[in-house]
Amino acid sequence: xxxxxxxxxxxxxxxxxxxxxxxxxxxxxxxxxxKWDVYVYGDVNIDIVIPGVEKFPEPGQExxxxxxxTFVGGGAALFTLGVGKLGLHxxxxxxxxxxxxxxxxxxxxxxxxxxxxxxxxSKELKTGISLSFTxxxxxxxxxxxxxxxxxxIVNVDVEKVKEESYFFKLGKYTDQWLKFIEExxxxxxxxxxxxxxxxxxxxxxxxLAVSRTSFDWGIKVPFDPKxxxxxxxxxxxxxxxxxxxxxxxxxxYKKYWPADLxxxxxxxxxxxxxxxxxxLMSLELPLPKKVFGHGWMIVDGTKMSKSLGNVIDPIxxxxxxxxxxxxxxxxxxxxxxNDGNFTLPxxxxxxxxxxxxxxxxxxxxxxxxxxxxxDGVITKCDDMDDLDRDVSTLAVQTVKxxxxxxxxxxLNKGIKAVWALIGxxxxxxxxxxxxxxxxxxxxNDKARLQSAMYHLAEAxxxxxxxxxxxxxxxxxxxxxxxxxxxxxxxxxxxxxxxGVLPTGTKVVKGEPIYPRFEIPEMVEATPVQAEEAVxxxxxxxxxxxxxxxxxxxxxxxxxxVVSCEKVPKSKKLLKFVLDIGIEERTVLSGISQYYEPEAMxxxxxxxxxxxxPKKMMGIESYGMILSxxxxxxxxxxxxxxxxxxxxxxx
Numbered sequence: 001x002x003x004x005x006x007x008x009x010x011x012x013x014x015x016x017x018x019x020x021x022x023x024x025x026x027x028x029x030x031x032x033x034x035k036w037d038v039y040v041y042g043d044v045n046i047d048i049v050i051p052g053v054e055k056f057p058e059p060g061q062e063x064x065x066x067x068x069x070t071f072v073g074g075g076a077a078l079f080t081l082g083v084g085k086l087g088l089h090x091x092x093x094x095x096x097x098x099x100x101x102x103x104x105x106x107x108x109x110x111x112x113x114x115x116x117x118x119x120x121x122s123k124e125l126k127t128g129i130s131l132s133f134t135x136x137x138x139x140x141x142x143x144x145x146x147x148x149x150x151x152x153i154v155n156v157d158v159e160k161v162k163e164e165s166y167f168f169k170l171g172k173y174t175d176q177w178l179k180f181i182e183e184x185x186x187x188x189x190x191x192x193x194x195x196x197x198x199x200x201x202x203x204x205x206x207x208l209a210v211s212r213t214s215f216d217w218g219i220k221v222p223f224d225p226k227x228x229x230x231x232x233x234x235x236x237x238x239x240x241x242x243x244x245x246x247x248x249x250x251x252x253y254k255k256y257w258p259a260d261l262x263x264x265x266x267x268x269x270x271x272x273x274x275x276x277x278x279x280l281m282s283l284e285l286p287l288p289k290k291v292f293g294h295g296w297m298i299v300d301g302t303k304m305s306k307s308l309g310n311v312i313d314p315i316x317x318x319x320x321x322x323x324x325x326x327x328x329x330x331x332x333x334x335x336x337x338n339d340g341n342f343t344l345p346x347x348x349x350x351x352x353x354x355x356x357x358x359x360x361x362x363x364x365x366x367x368x369x370x371x372x373x374x375d376g377v378i379t380k381c382d383d384m385d386d387l388d389r390d391v392s393t394l395a396v397q398t399v400k401x402x403x404x405x406x407x408x409x410x411l412n413k414g415i416k417a418v419w420a421l422i423g424x425x426x427x428x429x430x431x432x433x434x435x436x437x438x439x440x441x442x443x444n445d446k447a448r449l450q451s452a453m454y455h456l457a458e459a460x461x462x463x464x465x466x467x468x469x470x471x472x473x474x475x476x477x478x479x480x481x482x483x484x485x486x487x488x489x490x491x492x493x494x495x496x497x498x499g500v501l502p503t504g505t506k507v508v509k510g511e512p513i514y515p516r517f518e519i520p521e522m523v524e525a526t527p528v529q530a531e532e533a534v535x536x537x538x539x540x541x542x543x544x545x546x547x548x549x550x551x552x553x554x555x556x557x558x559x560x561v562v563s564c565e566k567v568p569k570s571k572k573l574l575k576f577v578l579d580i581g582i583e584e585r586t587v588l589s590g591i592s593q594y595y596e597p598e599a600m601x602x603x604x605x606x607x608x609x610x611x612x613p614k615k616m617m618g619i620e621s622y623g624m625i626l627s628x629x630x631x632x633x634x635x636x637x638x639x640x641x642x643x644x645x646x647x648x649x650x
Contacts, residue, residue: 036115037088041156042076043148044094045128046101053133053140072108073130074148084112093118093156095147097127102147122147134298164213166227170205173278177201180277186290188273189409190337193266193293197273208233208275236276240285258286266337269293292409295339312342321517324471325351331470332415348519353644355471355514358422359463363513365429366456367481370507373438373449378483380503381451391428391455392498394421395462399495402466418466423581423646425459428452430648433552457482458501465495474513481510556626556649557581558640559607564597567617575619576600578607581646585609588621594635606638606649 049069057063072081076094083090092114096102098121105127109116128146132139181187181198188194211227212218218228239262245253264272272291280287317326329347332354334340370376383389398421405414429452437449460478464487468475479487483505494500559578567573572590574597587607606626613622629635640649 036091038080038083038090039093040076040080040083040090041093041153043074043128043151044072044077044092044096044105045074045130045143045146045148046104047071047073047130047132049132049134051134054135056133070104072105074128077105080114081108081112084109084114089113089115091115091118093120095120095122095125095150097122097125097147099126101127101129120147122150125149164227165209166211166221166224167207168210168233168275168279168282169207170275170278171207173281174201174205176281177274177278180281180287187287188269189290189292193269193273193337197270200270201274205274232271232275233279236271236279239276239288259288260290262288262291264291264293266293266295292337294336295334298339298341317347321348321351322473322514324473325355325514328355328415328471331411332419334412336409336411344520348517349641351514352516352519353647354419355474356512356516357643357647358419358426359467359474360512360514362422362426362429362456363460363478363481366453366460367507367509369434370453370457371509373434374453376483376507376509378454378457378501378503378505378507379450380499380501381447381454382499384448384451387428387431388451388455391424391459394424395459396496396498399462399466399492403492415467415470418463421459422463425456425463426648429456454501457505457507458498461501462495462498465490465492477510477513481508483507553610554608555610557607557609558604558643558645558647558649559585559609559625560645561600561603561605564600566592566597567619570617573617574600576625578605578623578625579645580607580609581644585622586620587623587625588616588619589625589627591625591627591635591637595637600637603637603639604641604643604645606640 047070049071050065051067051069052065072078074094077092080090080092092109096105096119102121106116106119109119125147126144128148129144131142133141178198178201181194185194188197208230210230210233211221211224212230213227216228218231219234221227221229239259240253240257243253243256244250245257262272269291273293277287314326326347329350330340333346333350370378383392398417401417402414405411405417432448432452434449434452437445437452440446461482461484464475464478464482467478468487468490476487479490482501484501557580559580562577562579562584564574564576567575567588570592572592573588574590574592574595576587576589578585578587585607608624608626609622611623613620615621625637627635627637
């Protein structure tokens with residue numbers, strides 16, 4: 001017995017007499033004398049894609065771009081090209097201009113085995129063009145419709161054909177479905193997809209044809225073998241039929257159904273959230289608990305597509321940077337449910353900052369200090385002071401935030417919480433200054449050093465568990481270097497309690513788990529001109545030496561410029577709002593003659609954070625932005641883009 005037998009009663013056999021656009025038959029020969037596998041009529045144009053555009057130039061100005069790519073566009077044309085790549089024989093009917101772009105389109109069709117014999121070459125209109133300006137967050141378009149203005153269904157010779165089909169009565173379950181969604185608002189995620197599906201259903205549903213007789217490839221309808229099952233009806237049934245519900249006592253079905261989650265692409269949400277639930281309702285079977293529709297991957301601001309030829313092969317990326325790096329970037333950088341943009345420089349910058357600098361340095365420094373100060377042996381210590389209580393409390397709270405975020409499918413939010421803990425532990429090292437404590441003979445300092453080492457190691461234990469779904473290769477290495485065993489048996493529950501790491505655990509120093517990589521360039525390097533000889537006579541002399549302890553007092557951080565504006569009534573001062581990772585700071589800097597305020601927004605600068613505040617022009621300034629000035633009154637703010645805000649400058 002199969003599930004298909006069970007759905008016999010939810011299908012109604014009838015004949016379809018609806019118009020079918022049949023441009024794929026030889027005139028007068030009927031449906032069986034097929035000339036093409038697929039006939040497509042519609043739009044075709046040229047897409048000129050310009051990635052990385054953050055703002056348009058002002059009138060009279062000219063900006064240069066590093067990349068400008070040309071593709072065949074138009075939904076109908078892209079579909080046709082995709083069909084051709086599948087090995088089928090499609091024909092496309094549309095119109096292009098008698099120009100170079102029209103010729104480019106015709107050549108692309110022929111390369112993809114698309115029949116262009118029905119393509120009209122216009123002498124009156126030019127080929128349509130769409131200019132796409134993209135960045136990491138958005139896209140803007142300028143479109144010239146050109147030959148697409150003539151698109152009309154009246155241009156298509158239509159032949160009415162009939163095909164016997166079975167239909168599933170979707171409309172019968174509309175009210176039941178709407179009631180279910182109202183009672184289970186989290187069933188469709190994210191919210192934007194749920195709202196979209198609700199509106200679609202409320203517009204009214206037609207019965208769904210679930211079988212075909214015009215071809216014989218596919219799954220036969222068990223009770224009527226001349227019919228084959230519509231592929232999306234058959235595919236959905238497999239969620240249950242794969243569990244062998246009628247074999248024996250149906251153990252697999254009982255164990256795994258209803259599914260906790262269907263994670264699907266946004267383009268197939270309708271099948272999974274409307275058709276599939278209604279099929280299950282008709283059979284009185286339980287529905288999956290949640291359906292989540294994720295977005296598309298965007299490359300340099302443009303949807304990743306085989307037809308555009310901009311698909312990034314993940315294997316070379318994994319071979320070069322490791323599977324953990326790619327997995328971490330995709331999960332942390334993209335909000336699940338939204339489209340995600342991928343650029344290689346951003347990818348490398350991200351993994352360098354987060355994996356190598358933040359996590360890697362925390363692990364390396366911790367293990368090295370435990371080796372150096374305590375012969376590699378960890379001693380369990382309770383909280384000694386506010387610093388200890390701060391990090392132990394934060395660790396427990398992080399686990400709660402991580403679990404909640406993961407349950408809500410907010411994967412990047414959960415990862416962000418863990419990396420906030422990692423950042424806090426790196427700061428904890430700087431606050432406790434183990435290298436100073438190690439030099440002291442005071443008993444309290446020795447105990448403080450012991451406690452600091454334990455809190456660092458225990459935090460890493462918890463971090464290893466939390467990051468294991470994200471970086472499954474690196475997480476066990478953290479565990480191993482802590483001298484722990486049985487990582488495969490560790491669960492989230494083990495991370496919820498602080499102080500589990502036992503006394504006597506001996507760390508095992510290992511190689512850095514994540515190396516740093518050179519950031520690839522997006523554009524070819526411009527040859528550097530030889531610098532002219534300069535007069536060095538005015539270079540100021542070096543200042544007197546300071547001690548290492550003096551330098552240690554400076555707290556230098558990477559800060560991102562959130563906003564920048566001129567200070568009223570001041571010729572020199574600019575007012576900055578800086579993001580330093582843990583908070584925002586207001587800073588005044590006398591560089592107005594060198595920089596326009598808007599040019600500074602978004603830049604990352606080096607910031608002296610622990611300079612005593614000073615009031616200027618009635619505004620309190622906290623800290624100082626570092627810059628360099630030559631002996632001829634030129635000035636340049638120190639810029640550092642590869643590290644996140646809050647990074648410590650050493």
